[in-house]
Amino acid sequence: MIEYKALVCTGGHQNRAPLLPQTEDSVRRVPCPELDPNTPEPPRWAYIHKPIIVMVMGALMLGAGAVLILLHSSGVTDTPHATAPVCLSIGMMFVVVGLVWIPILKDKQRRMGLGARSTSRSLSSV
DSSP, X not given: OOEEEOOEETTSOBOOOOOEEEOGGGOOEEOOTTTOTTSOOOOGGGGGHHHHHHHHHHHHHHHHHHHHHHHHHXXXXXXXXXXXXXXXXXXXXXXXXXHHHHHHHHHHHXXXXXXXXXXXXXXXXX
8 A cells, every 4th residue: 555655854844845655665754954964065155045036136127227217218118107216116125135135144154053063062062
């Protein structure tokens, strides 16, 4: 008989993998990747890829707003008057959010690194 079971992470978090058909002998516990010492360290930019994407999207919106202002002022397009300022303000908001998000993530990464070292020191002293 085939049972559907999810893989369970031993670190307290559940793996979000889809339910796969597994037999009794193939069900196993998967250690969390962040707890496995054999897992390679991700590159430094991997921690800040979301703020970078947000800043790029904001820069694109900012550029679109600037182009709309130039086209509207030269009389080439007949866009509504509020379109360009809305694009400019949303683009600037995204850029600022991304710029503020990067130091927050770097500080979080630094604190998590210090926490892991202090935990390993306290375990080695026991």
